Amino acid sequence: KAGVTQTPRYLIKTRGQQVTLSCSPISGHRSVSWYQQTPGQGLQFLFEYFSETQRNKGNFPGRFSGRQFSNSRSEMNVSTLELGDSALYLCASSLPLLGGRWTGELFFGEGSRLTVL
Amino acid sequence: GDSVTQMEGPVTLSEEAFLTINCTYTATGYPSLFWYVQYPGEGLQLLLKATKADDKGSNKGFEATYRKETTSFHLEKGSVQVSDSAVYFCALSDQGTGGFKTIFGAGTRLFVKA
Numbered sequence: 001k002a003g004v005t006q007t008p009r010y011l012i013k014t015r016g017q018q019v020t021l022s023c024s025p026i027s028g029h030r031s032v033s034w035y036q037q038t039p040g041q042g043l044q045f046l047f048e049y050f051s052e053t054q055r056n057k058g059n060f061p062g063r064f065s066g067r068q069f070s071n072s073r074s075e076m077n078v079s080t081l082e083l084g085d086s087a088l089y090l091c092a093s094s095l096p097l098l099g100g101r102w103t104g105e106l107f108f109g110e111g112s113r114l115t116v117l
Numbered sequence: 118g119d120s121v122t123q124m125e126g127p128v129t130l131s132e133e134a135f136l137t138i139n140c141t142y143t144a145t146g147y148p149s150l151f152w153y154v155q156y157p158g159e160g161l162q163l164l165l166k167a168t169k170a171d172d173k174g175s176n177k178g179f180e181a182t183y184r185k186e187t188t189s190f191h192l193e194k195g196s197v198q199v200s201d202s203a204v205y206f207c208a209l210s211d212q213g214t215g216g217f218k219t220i221f222g223a224g225t226r227l228f229v230k231a
Contacts (some may be wrong), residue, residue, distance in 0.1 A: 027122040056218045083147035090160055104149040104210025
C-alpha cells in the first residue's frame with residue numbers, strides 16, 4: 001500500500017512569491033491534515049480537510065490556504081511568501097471514522113521543505 | 118484549549134541506558150494519546166498509542182501508559198540503541214464538533230552514543 005506522497009520535496013522561493021504544495025493520501029483515507037514544522041515553533045497545525053470540506057483550522061494568517069479534491073488529494077497554498085514561512089510542511093492522512101471510536105492515528109508524508117530567500 | 122508538554126531536549130544517552138521522556142497533557146475531553154518518532158530527513162511515524170485511561174501502548178521495546186489521574190503519557194525504553202537516535206513527539210488527538218485535531222508537543226531530540 002503506497003504511503004502519503006508529498007510533492008515537491010524541496011523548493012526555493014523568494015519573498016513575495018506564492019507556492020503550492022501537493023499531498024496524495026493513502027488510498028481510502030479521506031482526512032488530510034497539514035502541519036508546519038520549524039525549529040523554533042515545532043509542529044503547528046494548519047488545517048484539516050475531510051470530504052473536500054475544511055473542518056479545522058489552526059492559527060495561521062489568511063495567506064495560508066488549502067483545498068481537497070474529490071479523490072482526497074489535497075493542496076496547500078501560501079501567498080506573498082515571507083522569510084518566516086521557511087519550514088518543513090508535513091501532510092498527514094487518516095482513516096475515516098468507522099462507527100466506533102476514532103483513534104486518531106496519523107500517517108505522515110516525508111514533507112515539502114520550503115526555503116524562502 | 119488542549120495542550121501537550123514534553124521534556125526539553127536534547128537527551129544524550131549511552132547505548133543500553135534506560136530512557137524516559139516525560140509528557141503531560143491538558144484536554145477537555147477524552148483524547149487518544151500517541152508517541153511519534155521522526156528520523157533525520159523523514160516525516161513522522163507512529164511509535165505507539167493508547168486510546169483510553171490505563172491503556173499501555175508498546176512497540177519496538179518502547180512503552181507508555183495512559184495515566185488519567187496524572188494526565189501523563191511518559192515514554193520509556195529499558196535499553197536504547199544507537200538506531201533510536203531521533204526526535205520523539207508526544208501528541209493527543211480529540212474529536213470535537215468540528216472534526217478532530219491532533220496537538221503535538223515540542224519534540225525531544227534523543228542522541229544515543231555507542
